[in-house]
Amino acid sequence: MDTKYNPSEFENEIYKKWEDGGYFHADVIKDKKPFTIVMPPPNVTGQLHLGHALNNTIQDIIIRYKRMAGFEALWIPGTDHASISTEAKVVNKIRSQGHTKKELGREKFLEEAWAWTDEYGGTIKKQLRTIGVSCDWDADSFTMDENLTRAVKHVFKKMYDDGLIYQGDRIINWDPEAETAISDAEVYHVEKEGNLWYIKYFFEDSDEYITIATTRPETMFGDLAVAVNPEDPRFKDKIGKNLVLPIIGRKIPLIEDSYVDMEYGTGCVKITPSHDPNDFEVGARHNLGQCIVIDSKAHVVEGYGKYSGLDRYEARKLLVEQLEDEGYLEKIETLTHAVGYSERTNVVIEPLISKQWFVKMDRLAQLAIDAYRSEELELIPDSLGKTYMNWLNNIRDWTISRQLWWGHRLPVYYTDDGEIIVSEEDPDEEGKLNGVHVTQEEDTLDTWFSSALWPFATLGWPIENEKLDYFFPTDILVTGYDIIFFWVIRMVFASIYTTGKVPFNHVLFTGLIRDPQGRKMSKSLGNGVDPIDVVNQYGADALRFTLITGNSPGNDMRYDENRIIASRNFANKLWNATRFVLMNIDEDDDLVFDDNTELALEDKWILKRLNNVIEEVSRN
Structure with a gap:
C-alpha cells in the first residue's frame, strides 16, 4: 500500500471491479428472501447534489447490509423525464438558435428533447457511480421507457373506465412561464x-x-x-x-x-x-x-x-x-x-379557469389513509404522519394534464364527431382506431403520474412475471420529506389501486442539507456544494461518512467542510492502521482462526468488541 492515503487513485478502480464482477446484480432465487429498494429517480438532465448523495448513501448502506446478511437484495436505479424542467431547457436551446418551439412543430421538438436527454441524461448516473452506490445497473429504468409507458397507458385507461379520470373546466394553478397547468x-x-x-x-x-x-x-x-x-x-x-x-x-x-x-x-x-x-x-x-x-x-x-x-x-x-x-x-x-x-419555474402562479384532465381523489385518498392507519405503512420519523394525514384529508382533485410536448401524451383520442376514446393502443398508419379516424389529445401527463407507478412499473407491471412476484412489494423507500405530497402519497394510492398492495413497508425521510448558516442551498445565494468536487478533493468515503453521521431522520443538517476534513482524516487512520498490520505480518503466516486457535487476551478483547458492534448494528 502507498504511504499516502489518496482515494482518487483507487476508488474508481474499486468501483469498476465491483460493477464488472456483477456484484450488485439481483435475480429471482426462490430459496433466498428478497429485499427491494427503488431509488427516487432524479431528473434525467439533472446534476448530483448533496441531497442525492445523502439519500443514496443511506440506501447503499441498507442494501449492502441486506446483501451481506444473505438476502437477494435488489436496488433499482433510474431517472425521471422531468417534463417541465427538461422542456424548458430544450426551449431555451432552440431559442438560442433563433427558433421557437412552435416553429419546430411537435415531432421536431421531441427529436430535440430526446437528443438533449441522450446527451445529458447519463451525467447523474456517472456521478452516482463516483460516490460508490451499489445499485443493480442492469435494472436501470427511465420513466419514458417502453414498459413504463405501457403501465402509464394501462393505469390511465383503468382510472378513466372506473370514473376516476374526467375532463372539465375548473380553476387550476397556471404557470405563466411554462404556460402549463400544475397541481396543488x-x-x-x-x-x-x-x-x-x-x-x-x-x-x-x-x-x-x-x-x-x-x-x-x-x-x-x-x-x-x-x-x-x-x-x-x-x-x-x-x-x-x-x-x-x-x-x-x-x-x-x-x-x-x-x-x-x-x-x-x-x-x-x-x-x-x-x-x-x-x-x-x-x-x-x-x-x-x-x-x-x-x-x-x-x-x-x-x-x-x-x-x-x-x-x-x-x-x-x-x-x-x-x-x-x-x-x-x-x-x-x-x-x-x-x-x-x-415549484418548477419559481414564478407567481395565476389561478385560471381552464379545461383540463383531473383525477378524482376521494376514493384514492382513502386508500392511502387506510394504509397508514392500519400500520401497513410506517413513516420514519412518525411525526410526518400528521403531515401525511393532513394533506390527504384536505386533498382536492388532481390536475394531471400539462400543456407540454415532452412527456407521456394522454392516451385520449377524439373522433371527427367529437366522441372521446381512451385507448392503450396507438392508431394505425391511417390514424384510425377500430376503423374510426381519430385525433390525439395534445396535452401530456403530469410527470408525477408516471413516477407514481415507479415501484411496480420498473418490475414489468402490468405484465405478470416472476421478478414482479418475487421483488414486489418493495421493503423501504428513502426520500426527502419535501416530496411527501408530490411522490410518496401518490405511489401509495396508485400501488394499492392498481396492484392491491402497499408499495413499501417503511418510508425513511431525510431532511435537507443546508449551508453552515442554516440557509437552503441555492444558485441565487451561490452557497451550493457540488458533491463531485468534494469527492475529487477528499474522497467518496469522506463525503459519505460525513453525510450519515450526526444525522437523524426527517431533520435538516448543516454542511460543514471541517466535518469533511475530519472524516477524511478518519479514513486516513484506517488506511494507516491497515498498512501497519500488513507491514507486521508475513505472507507465510497462518492467519486462519478456528475453534482450536489459541487466542491471546488482547485478541479475545478485540473480537469481543467486534461482536458487540455487530450485534448493535444488526439490532438497529
Whole structure:
C-alpha cells in the first residue's frame, strides 16, 4: 500500500471491479428472501447534489447490509423525464438558435428533447457511480421507457373506465412561464409583504357605494358580482341591486352567499369566477358564468383598452393610478400574505379557469389513509404522519394534464364527431382506431403520474412475471420529506389501486442539507456544494461518512467542510492502521482462526468488541 492515503487513485478502480464482477446484480432465487429498494429517480438532465448523495448513501448502506446478511437484495436505479424542467431547457436551446418551439412543430421538438436527454441524461448516473452506490445497473429504468409507458397507458385507461379520470373546466394553478397547468403539490407559498387596496363600487344610478378589499386589483376586470353574507344586516335592503364596475362600467349584481365572512375586511367580496377557486364555486352556485381577463402569459386579454396586452403587474400599477385619479381608491393598507409560486419555474402562479384532465381523489385518498392507519405503512420519523394525514384529508382533485410536448401524451383520442376514446393502443398508419379516424389529445401527463407507478412499473407491471412476484412489494423507500405530497402519497394510492398492495413497508425521510448558516442551498445565494468536487478533493468515503453521521431522520443538517476534513482524516487512520498490520505480518503466516486457535487476551478483547458492534448494528 502507498504511504499516502489518496482515494482518487483507487476508488474508481474499486468501483469498476465491483460493477464488472456483477456484484450488485439481483435475480429471482426462490430459496433466498428478497429485499427491494427503488431509488427516487432524479431528473434525467439533472446534476448530483448533496441531497442525492445523502439519500443514496443511506440506501447503499441498507442494501449492502441486506446483501451481506444473505438476502437477494435488489436496488433499482433510474431517472425521471422531468417534463417541465427538461422542456424548458430544450426551449431555451432552440431559442438560442433563433427558433421557437412552435416553429419546430411537435415531432421536431421531441427529436430535440430526446437528443438533449441522450446527451445529458447519463451525467447523474456517472456521478452516482463516483460516490460508490451499489445499485443493480442492469435494472436501470427511465420513466419514458417502453414498459413504463405501457403501465402509464394501462393505469390511465383503468382510472378513466372506473370514473376516476374526467375532463372539465375548473380553476387550476397556471404557470405563466411554462404556460402549463400544475397541481396543488407543485405550488409553494412564500410570505411576502404586499398591499390591500380598498376600492369603491357604486350602485347603479346612485351616490351610494360599498367597498371591497383586494390584493389583486387587476382581476377586477373579470368581476361578475359582489357577494355579502346572507346574515349580514348591513346589506339586507341592497341585495339584488346592480353595482357598476369601476373603470369598466359593467353592471354586476350584489348577491348573498354564506362563503363570505362578514367579520373579515369590509364584509364584501368581489367575485371573479375565472380567476379564483373560491369565486369559481360561488359563481357556479349563482350561475354567474365566466369572464377570463388574464391570458396564458399572465397578460390582460383583448377588449380592455390600454390595459390589453400588459403584464398583470404593469396593468395593476396603471389601474391603481387610474382608480386613485377617478376617486375610486379609498385607501391602501400593507399586509403580509402567502403568495403561491410554481415549484418548477419559481414564478407567481395565476389561478385560471381552464379545461383540463383531473383525477378524482376521494376514493384514492382513502386508500392511502387506510394504509397508514392500519400500520401497513410506517413513516420514519412518525411525526410526518400528521403531515401525511393532513394533506390527504384536505386533498382536492388532481390536475394531471400539462400543456407540454415532452412527456407521456394522454392516451385520449377524439373522433371527427367529437366522441372521446381512451385507448392503450396507438392508431394505425391511417390514424384510425377500430376503423374510426381519430385525433390525439395534445396535452401530456403530469410527470408525477408516471413516477407514481415507479415501484411496480420498473418490475414489468402490468405484465405478470416472476421478478414482479418475487421483488414486489418493495421493503423501504428513502426520500426527502419535501416530496411527501408530490411522490410518496401518490405511489401509495396508485400501488394499492392498481396492484392491491402497499408499495413499501417503511418510508425513511431525510431532511435537507443546508449551508453552515442554516440557509437552503441555492444558485441565487451561490452557497451550493457540488458533491463531485468534494469527492475529487477528499474522497467518496469522506463525503459519505460525513453525510450519515450526526444525522437523524426527517431533520435538516448543516454542511460543514471541517466535518469533511475530519472524516477524511478518519479514513486516513484506517488506511494507516491497515498498512501497519500488513507491514507486521508475513505472507507465510497462518492467519486462519478456528475453534482450536489459541487466542491471546488482547485478541479475545478485540473480537469481543467486534461482536458487540455487530450485534448493535444488526439490532438497529
